[in-house]
Amino acid sequence: MAMPHFWEHMVGSDHAPMALRADWQEQMRRAHDELGFRYVRFHGLLCDDVGTLIAEGETLFYSFFNSDRIFDFLLSIGMKPFVELSFMPTALASGDKTVFHYRANVSAPKDYGHWSVLIRKLVAHWVERYGLAEVRDWFFEVWNEPNLEAFGSGKQQDYFTLYRYTAEAIKSVDAKLKVGGPATAANAWVDDFIAFCAASDLPVDFISTHHYPTDAFGLPGDDTETQLAKSRRSVLRDEMREVRRQAGDRPLYYTEWCTSSNPRDPMHDEPYAAAFVVKTVMEANGLVKGYSYWTFSDIFEENYFPSVPFHGGFGLLNIHGIAKPAYRAFELLHTLGGGLLPTEGAHPTVDMWVVGGVQSVTVLLTNYGLPRHPIATETAQISLRTERAPTAVTIRRIDADHANPKQRWLEMGAPEYLNAAAVAELNAASRCDPEPQPFAFKAGAVGFDVVLPPLSVAAVTLRFAVPPGD
Numbered sequence: 001m002a003m004p005h006f007w008e009h010m011v012g013s014d015h016a017p018m019a020l021r022a023d024w025q026e027q028m029r030r031a032h033d034e035l036g037f038r039y040v041r042f043h044g045l046l047c048d049d050v051g052t053l054i055a056e057g058e059t060l061f062y063s064f065f066n067s068d069r070i071f072d073f074l075l076s077i078g079m080k081p082f083v084e085l086s087f088m089p090t091a092l093a094s095g096d097k098t099v100f101h102y103r104a105n106v107s108a109p110k111d112y113g114h115w116s117v118l119i120r121k122l123v124a125h126w127v128e129r130y131g132l133a134e135v136r137d138w139f140f141e142v143w144n145e146p147n148l149e150a151f152g153s154g155k156q157q158d159y160f161t162l163y164r165y166t167a168e169a170i171k172s173v174d175a176k177l178k179v180g181g182p183a184t185a186a187n188a189w190v191d192d193f194i195a196f197c198a199a200s201d202l203p204v205d206f207i208s209t210h211h212y213p214t215d216a217f218g219l220p221g222d223d224t225e226t227q228l229a230k231s232r233r234s235v236l237r238d239e240m241r242e243v244r245r246q247a248g249d250r251p252l253y254y255t256e257w258c259t260s261s262n263p264r265d266p267m268h269d270e271p272y273a274a275a276f277v278v279k280t281v282m283e284a285n286g287l288v289k290g291y292s293y294w295t296f297s298d299i300f301e302e303n304y305f306p307s308v309p310f311h312g313g314f315g316l317l318n319i320h321g322i323a324k325p326a327y328r329a330f331e332l333l334h335t336l337g338g339g340l341l342p343t344e345g346a347h348p349t350v351d352m353w354v355v356g357g358v359q360s361v362t363v364l365l366t367n368y369g370l371p372r373h374p375i376a377t378e379t380a381q382i383s384l385r386t387e388r389a390p391t392a393v394t395i396r397r398i399d400a401d402h403a404n405p406k407q408r409w410l411e412m413g414a415p416e417y418l419n420a421a422a423v424a425e426l427n428a429a430s431r432c433d434p435e436p437q438p439f440a441f442k443a444g445a446v447g448f449d450v451v452l453p454p455l456s457v458a459a460v461t462l463r464f465a466v467p468p469g470d
Contacts, residue, residue: 052064085119086104210256212260228371241287268315322430365459
């Protein structure tokens with residue numbers, strides 16, 4: 001079975017001004033180079049702090065300089081923008097409702113004609129600057145989570161009106177530019193959105209939505225651990241299957257997902273996240289075109305900009321650029337080949353996938369359970385049928401004792417501020433280096449055992465000599 005690296009299509013970030021920071025850019029370059037991410041999506045490209053549109057009296061002033069600086073950088077490192085068109089410039093806003101620490105205006109435009117002019121001018125500017133062929137490779141997503149009152153009215157019809165004006169403005173620049181939505185939280189509105197666009201003869205080049213395993217689980221006021229305890233082990237896979245059915249033959253992109261929707265979840269920094277990431281990604285194969293983890297970095301200020309090195313932020317990298325276990329999970333996934341091989345066997349908490357190529361095969365294992373659900377150390381006994389003896393077998397691990405810098409930080413006394421020596425020590429603790437894996441080869445099979453502690457990942461790679469004539 002083919003396994004394209006759909007999880008590398010894109011990754012999430014905070015909001016646009018963060019992309020002008022040198023440390024954000026350094027981490028973005030690293031995530032692209034080491035994990036293979038190709039697009040990045042962030043909020044707030046149209047917010048006042050980017051300066052895209054401002055007003056002095058009745059006069060509107062357009063300034064695309066800051067957005068150009070962001071996109072210039074992305075293109076310079078081999079990445080592209082997945083353009084989320086949000087939020088509302090104050091000059092166009094019909095109200096003063098805001099969200100997040102940076103006070104993004106989430107009200108509807110007071111004049112949809114002026115909104116259309118902004119979108120058309122901005123997209124035409126990018127076509128002129130970067131070339132039509134380049135911008136046709138981008139994605140234009142209309143708004144963010146419009147079904148939530150936090151990001152607007154929460155009413156379908158208001159979003160549908162916004163989508164109509166936005167899509168028509170984009171297509172007026174070039175009919176082959178890609179526009180889509182509804183960019184909803186919790187897989188909402190997909191059927192209704194497709195039906196509206198069909199009835200209104202509006203383009204939908206892709207479907208986008210979001211989900212988290214904490215969505216709609218537990219009771220109001222429950223903490224994240226309780227929400228997860230009341231979730232289901234493969235809930236995101238089950239939801240994807242249903243949305244895949246709704247989307248029909250349209251490309252489906254999840255433009256946000258994570259281990260939880262809590263921006264201060266301790267498990268984001270722990271091996272739990274690595275096991276969840278690997279299991280969830282592997283279960284998504286064949287269902288989506290892109291699966292965008294939220295987010296690649298803790299350089300993030302929706303609530304406030306933190307100083308604590310491990311504060312439960314969404315990022316794969318912390319504020320110092322130290323790789324968390326989830327980062328190492330994506331690193332292991334990046335090394336995989338492009339084909340899944342059939343497997344046999346089942347276990348309540350242990351999952352296994354075998355990914356093969358001509359010169360190497362990787363056996364990828366997780367031991368994952370939701371909080372407060374039964375889980376224990378398990379020994380996986382692997383038998384891999386092959387006529388060739390491997391030339392080398394190695395294992396890489398992520399668990400409480402491997403690639404777990406937060407544990408070392410706690411042992412250091414959990415300092416809020418790190419000096420260079422502490423950063424170096426934690427970087428060393430975050431490494432996920434290969435180690436020799438004992439094995440036996442006989443009777444046309446390679447056999448080995450892997451001990452899997454709770455909430456762990458192990459990747460066993462078998463390397464083979466190139467067959468004669470290849």
